[in-house]
Amino acid sequence: MKRRSITLHLVSGGIGQTLDSLARACDPHFPDVDLEFRHWNLVRTRAQLRQVIKGVASEPGPVLSSLTDAPLQMDLEEGCLRLGVKLLDVMKNTLNFLEGVTGTQASEGSAGGQYVMDENYFRRIDAMHYVIEHDDGQQTRELREADVVLVGVSRASKTPTCFYLANKGIKAANVPLVPDTPLPPELFDIKVPVIGLTIDPDSLIEIRRTRLTTMVSGGNPASMRSTSYVDPEEVRGELLWAKRLCARHGWPVIDVTRRSIEETSAAVLNIIEHPNPAGLPG
Template identity: 55%
Template sequence: MPIRNTNLHLVSDSTGETLNSIARAALARFEQPSVIQHRWFLVRSRLNLDRVIEGIEHEPGPVMFTLVDRSLRLALEETCSRLGIPALSVLDPVMEMLQMEIGTTAKEKRAAQYVMDADYFRRIDAMHYVLSHDDGQGTAGIMNADVVLVGVSRSSKTPTCFYLANRGVKAANVPLVPGAPLPPELDTAPCPIVGLTIDPLSLLEIRRHRLRILGAEGVRMGENDYVDADAVKAEILAARRLCTAKGWPVIDVTRRSIEETAATVIQQMELWHQRQGTARAVPPHDPAAPILGAKR
């Protein structure tokens, strides 16, 4: 069966993160889907919706939406019905199930998950913490961390810490540098310490790519052990042995996305807290937030 081009319209009265996540997860199940996504976010007035309808009429395709305002929702559904286009309110099945189980009606509140409450300020505080404790900075602040990530250079420590900060987790990261002593704070840290490791060939490619970006100066840097295959293998092996000796769990990030690595870190945090008999490791709020860090 030939794969045809499909327009997919995502319509939200908020940031669209929920729709983005659902569409991404669903489309990942198809082999090379030829889908053009049209994102219509912050649709909160009839004027906004008219632009959406114009776009749907110009490039017809199925519509996924999250609209709280009844009049906007009705107008969108009527337009889709008139055009013979399927339209799906993605939260309806979940809301109906929960209302039946909880025994009360959900409030019609736009962007209810984005409020400036304690969880919001916890995430902001965590983001400031990550910025101040990235790549071995401010090691004295490790005593205030929720988790510390250790690993060789370019093993995804920084982006994982930023993703964790979006969950309200204060994550510090410490590079394991050959010949350099560890911060003494790691021996007394009142939080879990998790090692990140990576396949040597993958790490070599990442480091060589970084040197190419750096240009001529980076080429001269490439003469040292940073991108020497044998040295990189020895560096990774030494880091793993260190983590084993310290009793720190190790996560192989080679074929993991940042999201998967962060989820595994959170699992290790909760296991650590269970063993310690202390409070929950991670705040319950789980926003679908983008990764703000960019360094590997």
């Protein structure tokens, strides 16, 4: 059966991150439909909105809106009605729901209000700088300033997870676990959570081989097989050693094999907010 194609217009007064995340989260639930996203971000004037209406007219399709400007939202509703396309005001529906459960009327918001340069914004910037300065075991003397420290073998997603956490305002350091290499003493003297990341051996070997292909001139398979970095027995032993190390020190472990960076970060945040001495299963 031929897959249907639908153009989904995402209209935002900000950078459009909320709508984009929502649309992409819904997309996999419609495997028989190709959703083609059209982003209309930073829509804050009537002239900009007229361009949106023209775009929707040229590629008719449903509209998701998170506009906070009431007159602009009304103009968008009227435009969609004329064009005969469906519109869902995501912001209004969410605010109505929260008004009901809080018993408080929502105040008027400004476009992109969640992105103002407030205390949270500067915390995210500070966290990003911290991650850069404390990546891969750098400046371990400052580990006590972290909100969380991730440990794991090479290519276990420590760095990308730290950067994702930094975008949430979390100062995350990471320390590599390398057999026969002493760990920094500061790691055992801090009060912040230390969390291990592990991964399936076969997946890790594949990731490391891909990495070596970009590093070794010509990507010679023979030279890659000769290194313990991708030797199956060595890799399994390395992962087992790392798991035992974490268990010995009571550090919870997250298996990142079938997790996206976002899911791994969510698991880290769960441990930070709800410490689990037994570690995270799976």
